[in-house]
Amino acid sequence: MELKYNLGIIGAGPAGYTAALHAAANGLSVIMFEKDKTGGVCLNKGCIPTKSIMHAAEIYEDLKCMQDFGINAGNITLDYKKIIEHKNEIVEKLRKSLELTIKNSGITTVNSEAKIIDKNHIQADKVVYELEKIIYAGGSTPRALKGINFDGNFILSSDDILKRETLPSNILIAGSGAIGTEWARIFAAFDTEVTVVEAAENLLPAADIEVSKRLERIFKAKKIKYYTNNSVAKISDKKVYLSGGEIIEPECVLVAAGRIPNHPQNIEGVTYLGDAAGEIQLAHFAVKQAVNEISNIKFDKTLVPSVVYGNPEIAWVGKREQDLGKGSYEKANILVSALGKAHCDNSTDGFIKILSRNKKIIGAHIVAKEASSLIQQIVIAMQNDITTEKLKEVCFAHPTYSEGIFECLFRLKAVN
Numbered sequence: 001m002e003l004k005y006n007l008g009i010i011g012a013g014p015a016g017y018t019a020a021l022h023a024a025a026n027g028l029s030v031i032m033f034e035k036d037k038t039g040g041v042c043l044n045k046g047c048i049p050t051k052s053i054m055h056a057a058e059i060y061e062d063l064k065c066m067q068d069f070g071i072n073a074g075n076i077t078l079d080y081k082k083i084i085e086h087k088n089e090i091v092e093k094l095r096k097s098l099e100l101t102i103k104n105s106g107i108t109t110v111n112s113e114a115k116i117i118d119k120n121h122i123q124a125d126k127v128v129y130e131l132e133k134i135i136y137a138g139g140s141t142p143r144a145l146k147g148i149n150f151d152g153n154f155i156l157s158s159d160d161i162l163k164r165e166t167l168p169s170n171i172l173i174a175g176s177g178a179i180g181t182e183w184a185r186i187f188a189a190f191d192t193e194v195t196v197v198e199a200a201e202n203l204l205p206a207a208d209i210e211v212s213k214r215l216e217r218i219f220k221a222k223k224i225k226y227y228t229n230n231s232v233a234k235i236s237d238k239k240v241y242l243s244g245g246e247i248i249e250p251e252c253v254l255v256a257a258g259r260i261p262n263h264p265q266n267i268e269g270v271t272y273l274g275d276a277a278g279e280i281q282l283a284h285f286a287v288k289q290a291v292n293e294i295s296n297i298k299f300d301k302t303l304v305p306s307v308v309y310g311n312p313e314i315a316w317v318g319k320r321e322q323d324l325g326k327g328s329y330e331k332a333n334i335l336v337s338a339l340g341k342a343h344c345d346n347s348t349d350g351f352i353k354i355l356s357r358n359k360k361i362i363g364a365h366i367v368a369k370e371a372s373s374l375i376q377q378i379v380i381a382m383q384n385d386i387t388t389e390k391l392k393e394v395c396f397a398h399p400t401y402s403e404g405i406f407e408c409l410f411r412l413k414a415v416n
């Protein structure tokens with residue numbers, strides 16, 4: 001095997017493999033080190049597996065009210081083990097396809113742990129490789145609660161929960177960020193009793209305040225219990241003691257309290273990308289960073305959309321209303337229940353909210369069935385400085401959720 005390459009990359013997650021593919025396409029010789037599985041957390045333990053299980057949860061929820069739509073189909077039964085097997089098949093299929101793409105791009109891969117020696121050398125399996133440039137894209141690790149370690153049995157990380165082949169009858173989820181909220185919705189759909197404990201004042205604390213408040217309503221409607229301003233103080237004998245005094249006895253605890261960047265050493269001249277860089281821990285951010293690094297295609301870090309999956313989806317970009325001074329912006333809000341498509345889809349919960357200033361959108365917050373796609377329209381408009389007047393000239397198809405965006409444009413009013 002060659003020992004000299006233009007580029008050496010540690011980590012084959014979205015940041016690492018995107019950098020590798022772009023570098024190879026640009027004619028560089030590339031070697032990529034991965035100690036676990038190609039695709040990183042995103043493909044193997046994150047975005048893809050959770051969304052596969054989420055899809056099953058949504059089908060199950062839909063089936064529960066199918067009679068409203070005139071569909072009768074015997075007894076519905078749930079086989080969670082099969083759902084997990086199906087998830088594994090999807091992950092494997094995608095991983096194989098990614099591995100093939102990497103191979104066909106002429107990238108050399110080494111399946112072992114790698115260590116950076118200095119800005120031009122990486123060691124793996126006792127072999128030292130010489131590189132003109134090194135990228136470290138080693139990702140992140142689930143954060144444990146202070147003083148409470150994961151045990152893989154009762155106290156679970158987001159990695160552990162994916163390995164379970166049975167549904168818990170009840171679960172406590174510590175943290176209501178994207179990961180905690182998505183799992184809360186998955187388990188609630190499968191009729192598991194769910195309790196969410198959030199240390200901050202509001203659920204989904206990174207979101208706009210109206211989104212957090214709407215999520216409270218959604219949780220109530222789905223019978224998800226939640227505590228805010230409260231945290232797990234102690235776990236002992238399978239009892240969870242909350243800081244607010246409550247004692248809960250769940251079958252297991254999922255800790256969804258953020259992720260710690262894997263950033264073993266700071267070596268000058270080495271580039272750190274993705275979760276490891278400790279900025280925004282999202283797969284699409286990792287991808288954009290990598291494309292920027294290798295192909296020099298800039299992107300605006302203030303316009304990275306956030307999405308929380310489930311029914312309805314939640315998505316946002318730009319400024320939150322609570323961060324804006326009164327009199328400095330305009331606002332429009334439309335309920336999803338005003339849209340014909342939402343009724344056809346039996347998904348009338350949610351809203352589309354747009355914030356603007358000087359005829360430019362400065363933020364959008366969407367709770368709606370297709371929020372993950374809707375938000376992209378806003379990102380494109382914001383990125384390209386398209387004014388709200390210009391957007392009014394766009395023809396939005398009917399019946400769609402996008403019509404809600406169109407309607408909002410005409411409702412923008414100053415907030416005093």
Ligand SMILES: Cc1cc2nc3c(=O)[nH]c(=O)nc-3n(C[C@H](O)[C@H](O)[C@H](O)COP(=O)(O)OP(=O)(O)OC[C@H]3O[C@@H](n4cnc5c(N)ncnc54)[C@H](O)[C@@H]3O)c2cc1C
Nearest residue numbers: 011013014015035040041042046114138139274275282283
């Ligand atoms: C449950 C869950 C759901 C998520 N859902 C979403 C979502 O819906 N959308 C979204 O955008 N993001 C989501 N994320 C976040 C997303 O997975 C991460 O932001 C993304 O994977 C980061 O990519 P990365 O390339 O920086 O790191 P990773 O994907 O973590 O990849 C890093 C890789 O480096 C390898 N590595 C580390 N150290 C070494 C070493 N020394 N030698 C060799 N290899 C090494 C690791 O094994 C790993 O494979 C989710 C995360 C979780 C946990």
